Amino acid sequence: MGIIILEDTSDDKEGMTMGKRFEKYYGKSFRRFLKIINPIKKLFISTDCEVHKFNNLHGLQLLKRYNYEDEYDLFHDYLDDINEGSVWADQDFRSIAHFYNPNIERGLFGHSHSLAVTKDYYDKALKLWQEGNRSKSMFYLGACVHIIQDLTISQHVQIRLLNKHRQYENYVKYTHDLVKEYIATKPPIMLDSPENYIRYNAKRAIRIEKKVKDIPSTKLRYYNKTLYTLPLAQRTTAGCYLLFLKDLKKVGAIHP
Structure with missing residues (x-):
């Protein structure tokens, strides 16, 4: 030897x-x-999250469009709670954890990342529903889908805080309800965990950025980018809604 x-x-x-x-x-x-x-x-800064509310609503509309009538009715009853959770997710600097790079599996240096926080919110939503606190459950589901939506934006994935992020956010804020193509028409994207929605959107965000980065006009680049990001946010939100009910059925907290 x-x-x-x-x-x-x-x-x-x-x-x-x-x-x-x-x-x-x-x-x-x-x-x-x-x-x-x-x-x-x-x-100085208002976190009204109008774009997230827009995505929550149109994610819900996708359920109706694709004949998830019962699911649509249930979530429609709690849309205000979902929206409240989405707004809360951005308050008091909670958004510092809304970053995740799938290549290095990290968020901002020194902080938790989207994968961990999204799972935490989702698990809280499941637990609260089983305890009978449905409004609070939907509140945390709203916080969960907020982060899933954030990860469609490349700055949340490439972890570049000052890379014209505010400029792009302002573009989306002022145009999201003016362009009909920003509303998803394709079916909900079905995955098997909230973490996989984070990974999926993060990888797509990188691809989207590569597609549009060479467009010289800033407005045209933002327009084309948003043609991808907003429908993606809505389709993955709709998928997460359905996943949530599926997981509740598994534990007998809701009946088929």
């Missing part, structure tokens, strides 16, 4: 440990800073 020389990786391990400690410290420090400036931020 030959001699096996074990490489001493203690320095590497120590470096990794130090790196994780720094990331954790950085994340905590940054969140403390956000808590301090949050009251000031509220004076």
